[in-house]
Each structure stands twice: as C-alpha cells, then as structure tokens.
Amino acid sequence: MKIYNGDKIIPGILIGVIILTFPLWLARGKAAATPDIKFDTPVIQKLAVKQCVLPKETMRTSHMVVLNDWRDAAVRNNTRVFTGMDGKKYDINLQNTCMECHSNKTHFCDQCHNYLGVNPYCWKCHIEPKETK
Amino acid sequence: MEDRSRRSFLKIGGACALGLSALPAIKVSAADVQSVFSPAPNALTGKKWAMVIDMKKCWEKGKEGCKDCSQACNHVHNVPDIGNPKDEIKWIWPEHFANAFPGQESEYTPEEIASKEFIILCNHCTNPPCTRVCPTQATWKRKEDGVVMMDPHRCIGCRYCMAACPFGSRSFNFRDPKPFVKDPNPKYPARMRGVVEKCTFCEERLAKGQIPACVEACKAKALVFGDLDDPKSEVRKLLHSNYTIRRKPELGTEPNVYYII
Ligand code: HEC
Ligand code: HEC
Ligand code: HEC
Numbered sequence: 476m477k478i479y480n481g482d483k484i485i486p487g488i489l490i491g492v493i494i495l496t497f498p499l500w501l502a503r504g505k506a507a508a509t510p511d512i513k514f515d516t517p518v519i520q521k522l523a524v525k526q527c528v529l530p531k532e533t534m535r536t537s538h539m540v541v542l543n544d545w546r547d548a549a550v551r552n553n554t555r556v557f558t559g560m561d562g563k564k565y566d567i568n569l570q571n572t573c574m575e576c577h578s579n580k581t582h583f584c585d586q587c588h589n590y591l592g593v594n595p596y597c598w599k600c601h602i603e604p605k606e607t608k
Numbered sequence: 609m610e611d612r613s614r615r616s617f618l619k620i621g622g623a624c625a626l627g628l629s630a631l632p633a634i635k636v637s638a639a640d641v642q643s644v645f646s647p648a649p650n651a652l653t654g655k656k657w658a659m660v661i662d663m664k665k666c667w668e669k670g671k672e673g674c675k676d677c678s679q680a681c682n683h684v685h686n687v688p689d690i691g692n693p694k695d696e697i698k699w700i701w702p703e704h705f706a707n708a709f710p711g712q713e714s715e716y717t718p719e720e721i722a723s724k725e726f727i728i729l730c731n732h733c734t735n736p737p738c739t740r741v742c743p744t745q746a747t748w749k750r751k752e753d754g755v756v757m758m759d760p761h762r763c764i765g766c767r768y769c770m771a772a773c774p775f776g777s778r779s780f781n782f783r784d785p786k787p788f789v790k791d792p793n794p795k796y797p798a799r800m801r802g803v804v805e806k807c808t809f810c811e812e813r814l815a816k817g818q819i820p821a822c823v824e825a826c827k828a829k830a831l832v833f834g835d836l837d838d839p840k841s842e843v844r845k846l847l848h849s850n851y852t853i854r855r856k857p858e859l860g861t862e863p864n865v866y867y868i869i
Contacts, residue, residue, distance in 0.1 A: 544645075550759050553750070554645035555815045567645070571795055599784075599800035600760065602686075602792055 510586040516578045528559040528572075539595075542569065569601050578604040650817035654835030656734075656754045657809055658864040659823070660846045661727050662830045665868075667720075669828035677727060678702075680825030681807070686798040688788030697779040699807040700729040700822050709855060721869060727831070729822070730777040730807040731855060731863030732756045738769035738778065747804075753835075754864065755809045765802040774859050778806045809833075836864065 478484060493500075519525060527534045529541060548554045549567040557565045566572050577583045580603055588594065666674075678700045681687065688697050702725035706713045713722060736756050739748050746762035747769055749755075770778045784801045792798065796812070799805050810820035818824070823831045834843035843866075846852075852866040 546761060548645040549815075550757075550761065552645065553651075553752070553811070553815060554647050555651075556646045556648050558644040558646065566648075570797065596800075601797045602794050605794070 508590070510590045511582070512586050513579055513582040516576060518576045518578065522576075526560065527576075528557065528563075528565055530560065542573075542597075545569070569597065570604075574604045579606060580604055581606055648816060652814045652817055652819070654753050654841075655837035656835060656864065657732065657814075658754075658834065658836040658843050658866065659729075659809075659820075660832045660834075660843045660850075660852065660866045660868065662832070662846070662850075662868040663724070663726060665828045666727065666826075666830035667724055670826075670830065674828075676825045676827060677822035677831060680821045683791065684793055684810075684813075684821040685796055686785075686789045686792050687805075688785035688798075689790065690783070690785070690788045695782045697781065697785060697805060698728075698777075699779075699805070700727060702726065703728045709853065712853070726867065728775070728777075728855075729865060730756060730809075731775055731861070731865045732809055734862035734864060735860060737772040737774070737861060741768040741772045743768065750811075753814075755811050755814075756806075757811065758804070758806060758808055760797075760799055760803050760805065763803040765804065767804060769804055774856055774861065775863075778804050780804050 514525065529537075534541065545557065545567045546569075548557070555567045557567050559565055574580065584595075670676075681700045682689070685699060687699050690696055704725055705717065705722050708726040708728055732755060734754065736749055739756060742748070743766060744762045744764055746759045746764070748757055748759075750757050765780070767780055770780060781799055781801050781803055786792075786798050786800075789798055810818070810822075813820060819833050820831075823833045832842050832846060834841035836843060836847075838844065846868070847866060850868045852868050854863045854866055857863070
C-alpha cells in the first residue's frame with residue numbers, strides 16, 4: 476500500500492493530534508484543586524455544638540433549596556424565624572445568619588462554587604462578609 | 609399453580625413500584641416537619657400601617673436643612689447616592705408643595721407653604737395601581753398589614769409599576785448602585801442594575817419589632833407611624849384632632865401617608 480504524499484500527511488496528522496490534545500497535555504498533573512472548605516471562623520469556633528441549620532449532609536446537597544425557602548419565607552410570607560435541628564431558632568437572613576457563621580466566604584462557599592463553575596448571582600445585591608485574610 | 613405465582617409476582621412488583629413513587633412525597637413531608645417557619649414573637653403587627661407627617665413640626669422644630677429621616681433610611685437600606693437626577697434612587701425625599709400636591713396651589717398659597725419642602729415616600733396605598741400591573745408579582749399589597757411589598761428577587765425590571773405609580777415613589781436602577789453606596793450597611797442587601805426599588809415601610813424592621821428608621825431618626829417627632837385600624841393608635845388620634853391632606857386623593861388610590869400642614 477502506498478500513500479501519496481505520505482511524508483507530509485503522516486506528520487500532518489501527528490501535529491493535528493498534538494494540537495487537539497494540547498489542553499490535556501497542558502493540564503497534565505495539575506488536577507483542579509479539590510475544594511478545601513474551612514470551618515474555623517470566629518463564630519463557628521465559639522459554637523458549643525458545631526452544626527449547621529440543618530444536618531450537614533442536607534446542607535451539602537440542598538443548601539440552595541434551603542436558601543430559596545428562606546428567601547420566600549422572609550420576603551414573601553413574612554416569617555423570619557427558622558426552627559432547625561433540636562428546636563434551635565435562627566433569624567432567616569443570608570448576610571446576618573449564614574454568613575455570620577460562614578464569614579470565610581472565599582474559603583467556604585467560593586471553594587466549592589469555583590470548583591464547580593457555579594456563580595450564584597446573590598452577591599450582586601447581597602453584601603459579602605468582610606474577610607481579613 | 610404457575611398462574612398464581614405470576615400473579616403474586618406482579619402484585620409484589622406493583623406494591624414496590626408504588627412505594628418507590630411515594631418516597632419523594634414522604635421525604636418532603638419529613639423535611640416539612642423538620643423545618644418550621646414562623647414570625648418573630650416581638651414583630652410589630654398592624655392591620656393597616658400608615659404614617660402621619662406633621663410638616664409644621666418638621667419646619668418649626670427641625671433644623672434648617674435637616675435630613676435625619678432620609679439619611680437614616682438611605683443608610684439602613686443601602687440606597688445609593690448617584691448624584692444625578694436621571695439615575696437617582698429615592699425612598700424618602702423632599703419635594704416642593706406644587707410638586708407634592710399638584711392642583712392644590714394657587715398664586716395666593718402662603719409663602720411659608722409654597723416655598724417649603726415636604727417629606728415624600730411611598731404612600732402604601734389601600735388601592736395600589738402599581739401592584740396590579742406587575743407581571744411577576746414582584747410587588748404586591750400584603751394582605752395582613754397593607755405594606756406594598758417589593759421582592760427584588762422576582763423583579764424583571766419591566767418598570768410597569770413605575771408607569772402605574774402616580775406619585776413617583778419608585779426608582780429604577782439604571783446602573784449598578786453598589787459603587788454609589790458610600791458606607792454600606794452590612795446587615796441589609798443592596799440592589800443590582802435592572803431592578804425597581806422603593807420604600808417598604810421598613811417591613812424588615814417591623815418583623816423584628818422596630819419602627820421605621822425614618823420615624824426613629826426624626827428628633828422633631830414629625831413622623832408618626834401606626835395602625836389605622838386601631839382607634840387608640842397615635843396616628844388615629846392625630847387624624848382625629850388635625851386637618852390632614854393626602855397626595856392626589858382624586859385618583860382613588862387611597863394613600864396611607866397623611867400630612868398635617
Ligand atoms: C450557627 C452557625 C451556622 C449557620 C447560621 C449556618 N451554618 Fe452552615 N455550617 C455550620 C457548621 C458548623 C457546619 C459544619 C457542620 C458539620 O461539620 O457537621 C456547616 C456546614 C455547612 C455546609 C456543608 C459543608 C460541607 O461540609 O459540605 C453548607 C453548604 C453550609 N453550612 C451552608 C450554610 C448556609 C447556606 C447557611 C444559611 C442558610 C448556613 N450554612 C448557616 C455553621 C453554620
Ligand atoms: C460543599 C460544597 C459547597 C459549599 C461549601 C457551598 N456550596 Fe453552594 N453550591 C454547591 C453546589 C454543588 C451547588 C449546585 C450547583 C448546581 O446545581 O449546578 C451550589 C449552588 C448554590 C446556589 C445556587 C446557585 C445557582 O445559580 O443556582 C447558591 C445560592 C449557593 N450554592 C449558595 C451558597 C452559599 C451562600 C454558601 C456558603 C455559605 C455555599 N453555597 C457553600 C456547593 C457548595
Ligand atoms: C436584586 C437584588 C437581589 C438579588 C440578586 C438577591 N437578593 Fe436576596 N434580597 C434582596 C433584598 C433587597 C432583600 C431584603 C428584602 C427584605 O428584607 O424584605 C433580600 C432578602 C433575602 C433573604 C431574606 C432576608 C435577608 O435579608 O437575607 C434571603 C434568604 C435572600 N434574599 C436570599 C437570596 C439568595 C439565595 C439569592 C441568590 C440566589 C439572592 N437573595 C439574590 C435583594 C436581592
């Protein structure tokens with residue numbers, strides 16, 4: 476079997492394959508940093524029982540649903556107290572409740588969201604906590 | 609024999625499928641039991657919130673150029689100061705008599721009224737035209753206490769409500785307001801480009817047992833907030849013992865902000 480112009484075609488294909496797989500080469504060995512979330516905020520450190528408003532697993536998978544429910548409860552239904560686990564009561568508020576405990580937004584919320592490429596638009600209006608670090 | 613076993617297989621299978629399809633419903637109701645929403649016990653409750661503004665007190669007792677009420681409001685709610693009347697955001701602001709009460713002035717209106725500024729805010733009308741035109745129910749009249757609410761999350765920025773409001777009580781964010789909030793209050797959100805905003809009678813403060821910020825800030829006690837449905841309330845007493853006027857009453861929106869002049 477003879478390939479006409481094989482001396483050009485074969486290197487051409489090789490170069491093409493290299494260009495196509497270039498992103499893979501570039502990212503080699505640099506797996507996207509897995510989220511490194513921290514709970515060492517002053518408010519959480521002072522908690523006797525280190526827990527969130529609902530069980531950790533629920534929060535991990537469904538905090539966006541919780542936030543939507545909170546938003547509707549507060550703004551639309553005028554019910555601004557949330558009774559969580561063990562009957563503990565929370566003021567329904569993104570900035571003053573969630574972010575009071577999770578005041579390390581860049582080392583908490585953003586860690587997961589950047590990894591996943593989600594960018595909640597909440598912060599266009601809601602004010603992010605001031606972080607010292 | 610063979611027939612029976614197939615039947616029982618199908619029955620069991622059916623029961624299992626039913627159980628699986630019911631699972632999400634059970635899960636939801638379990639979550640409902642866990643998470644309870646309730647109003648704060650100290651929340652201020654009324655049936656018909658209203659405000660009586662005694663302009664005489666404001667002019668006589670207030671210092672010249674006093675802006676305590678609007679400054680308090682602007683600070684608490686992160687209202688931007690854009691410094692350009694076209695893009696201005698207003699919750700509570702001053703307006704001259706002729707603009708506040710058009711059609712009521714004449715060339716003989718006393719100078720001390722015609723030249724003075726009145727305190728203007730959303731009237732929280734009993735019959736609000738703005739809420740009827742909102743296509744997303746981002747603004748609505750709250751049944752229990754009459755506050756004309758804003759839900760910025762739902763606002764799509766169509767500005768129908770602004771066209772409907774005869775009092776100019778609504779402002780549109782033509783540009784991102786955040787850079788124009790000089791000293792942001794971290795306890796309350798700001799807004800973003802493309803949403804409408806206005807005074808909410810401080811519903812977020814009422815829910816915590818606090819009176820509106822402007823009323824709290826007025827040293828002359830010219831602003832009084834209360835429940836029109838309660839005959840013993842201070843607003844009712846003021847309305848009983850003073851002649852008061854409202855803005856554009858002829859339109860039939862039934863404003864709930866009254867002025868003593
Ligand atoms: C009282 C302080 C407190 C408040 C208020 C609070 N959290 Fe938490 N949150 C925690 C703690 C502590 C944990 C870790 C729980 C654990 O380890 O069991 C946590 C865990 C979480 C997690 C799971 C992280 C993971 O490990 O995957 C998310 C997501 C979360 N919180 C979001 C929120 C949101 C959203 C709100 C507001 C609705 C909120 N939190 C309010 C203290 C709080
Ligand atoms: C354990 C990782 C993790 C942490 C920590 C976390 N999130 Fe999330 N967040 C997610 C995931 C996963 C999604 C869903 C992405 C999707 O649905 O595509 C999400 C989505 C959201 C959404 C919905 C976004 C949208 O556009 O639909 C909001 C709002 C949100 N998170 C708020 C927060 C806040 C506020 C915090 C910090 C208090 C936080 N999250 C912390 C993982 C996390
Ligand atoms: C257009 C601006 C805007 C955006 C975008 C926005 N919010 Fe809000 N949000 C507000 C304002 C203003 C309030 C205060 C209303 C009140 O207190 O009645 C509020 C109130 C809330 C509340 C209840 C009380 C409080 O102050 O926290 C929750 C919860 C909430 N927002 C969650 C969210 C979440 C989650 C997102 C993103 C998915 C979001 N919001 C996006 C403007 C916004």
